[in-house]
Amino acid sequence: METALYLIPVTLGDTPHERVLPEYNREVVRGIRHFIVENLRTARRFLKRADPAIDIDALHFSELNKHTPPEAVAAMLSPLAEGQPVGVLSEAGCPAVADPGADVVAVAQRKGLRVVPLVGPSSILLAVMASGFNGQRFAFHGYLPIEVDRRTRRIKELEARIYAEDETQLFIETPYRNERLLEEIVRTCRPSTRLCVAANVTCADEFIRTRPVKEWAHKAPDLSHRPTIFALYK
Template sequence: MNEPALYVVATPIGNLGDMVPRAVETLQTVALIAAEDTRHSAKLLEHFHIKTPLVAYHDHSDSHRTAQLIARLQAGESVALISDAGTPLVSDPGYQLVAAARAAGVRVVPVPGACAVIAALSASGLASDRFSFEGFLPAKQVARSKRLAELAGDTQTLIFYEAPHRILATLEDLVAAFGPERQVVVARELTKTFETFLSGSACEVRDRVAGDSNQQRGEIVLLVAGAPKVQTVALDERAQQVMTLLAAELPPKKASALAEQITGVKKKQLYQWYVETRP
C-alpha cells in the first residue's frame, strides 16, 4: 500500500511497453486516480488490470474539485495524478493540484516515465546541454510570428508541441523568423508505429512536410537548434554602464535596442554581453 501522498505518475505516450512497473504498482494501490480524460485512461487501466476508481481532473476542473482531492489527501488517502499520455504538468493539467497539495503540506511524489519532450530531444541530434520547452505556440499567425521573433536569438535548443493542422504554417513562420538555414527536427508519433524524425535546415524540413501530407498528421514535437553564439566583443566602460542601467528597468532586448541608440554599439553585441556577464 502506498504511503499517503499525491503521486504524479507518467504514462506511455504511445507504446504501452513503456509503462514502468512502479507506475503500475502505484496505480493499483492508491485510493483514487485523478485522470485528464477518464474514458481514455480507462483503456490504459484495463490493459494493466488496474481497478482503482477514476475521477476527472483536467484544464477545466474548478477549485471545488481541487479542494475535494486535497481533502482526501489530508484525510490520509493516496491519490495518483495522470494525464492522457506522458508526464503530467508538461503541457498537461495538474499544476494547480500539485501547488495546492504542497501548500497544504501534502507530500508529492513523482513516478517518472515517458515524456515526449525528452524522448524527442534524446534522439534529435541537437544540443541537449541547454534547452527550453516552450509548449504550444500561439494558434494565430500574427501572435505566433511575434513569439518566434522573440525566441530567434536564443542560443539553447528550443522545443515546441504543435498541432498537425498547424505544423506547415508554423514551419513557414519559423523560416521567416529564424532564417532558412537554422537546423530543425520534426519528431512525429513518438513510440508509435509511424514514428518519424525529419531533420535538416528549416527550409528543407518545411518543403518535406509540404510535399508529404502524412507528415501533417499525428502528435508532433518540433525542435529547433539554438542561434549561433555571437563572439563576445569587449564593450567600453560607458557602454557597459548604459546597458546595465537600462537592463535593470527594461527587458534585455528592449534595453539593448535603446542602448544602441545611446552608445552606437550594435544591439546584438550589447545583448550578448549582458546575457554572458549577468550573474
C-alpha cells in the same frame, strides 16, 4: 502503500506498456483507488491495459482539465487526509508537464503533502535527446499564438534566443495545424537554422528528424493528426 500523491506517466499513443513503463508503476496503480485524471475515458482505458484485472467500477475518478474551477482542485486531495494514496494521470505522457495536473501538485506542495513522481515517457525530453541540440539549455513554450502575425513574431523571437543565449527552443501545435506551422517556420527562420520535428514519439510510426530549415521545404512529412514536438537550434 505509502500515502502520497503519485504522478503516474502514461503511454504516448498505443505504445505497449512494457516498452516505456517500469513494472513498479503497475504495482503502484494496483494500490490506488482514487485518481485525478485529465480525461476520464483515456484514464480508464490506460488503467485497464495496465492491469486487466482492475475493477474499474470500484475506482473513484476526479477530472482535472482547463474547465475545472480552482476551488475544486483542493477537494480532490481529500482522500490523502484519510490515509489513502491518490494517483494523477495525464492524457498522454507525464502528468504536470505541459498538463493541468500541475495545479493539483501545487496544492499538494502548499499543504506539505508527499508527492511521488514515477518514471515514464516525456515527449519533450525525448525530443531533446534525439534532436542533437543543446540539452543543457533548453526551453519549452507550449503552443504558439494562432494569429498569423503574432505567431510569425514569436517564431522570430525564439530563433533570436537560439543565437543570443545558445538555448534550444521547443514548442507544439494542435495536430491538425502541424503542417501549417511547419510551413511558417520554413518561411520565417534562417535557412541555416536547424529544425527537429519529433512526431508520435515512442509509437510504431515514430518520426524524428533534424535538418536545416531550408531542407524542410521539400521534405515535409505528413504530420496531420500526429502529436509533434518542434525544436529549433543553431
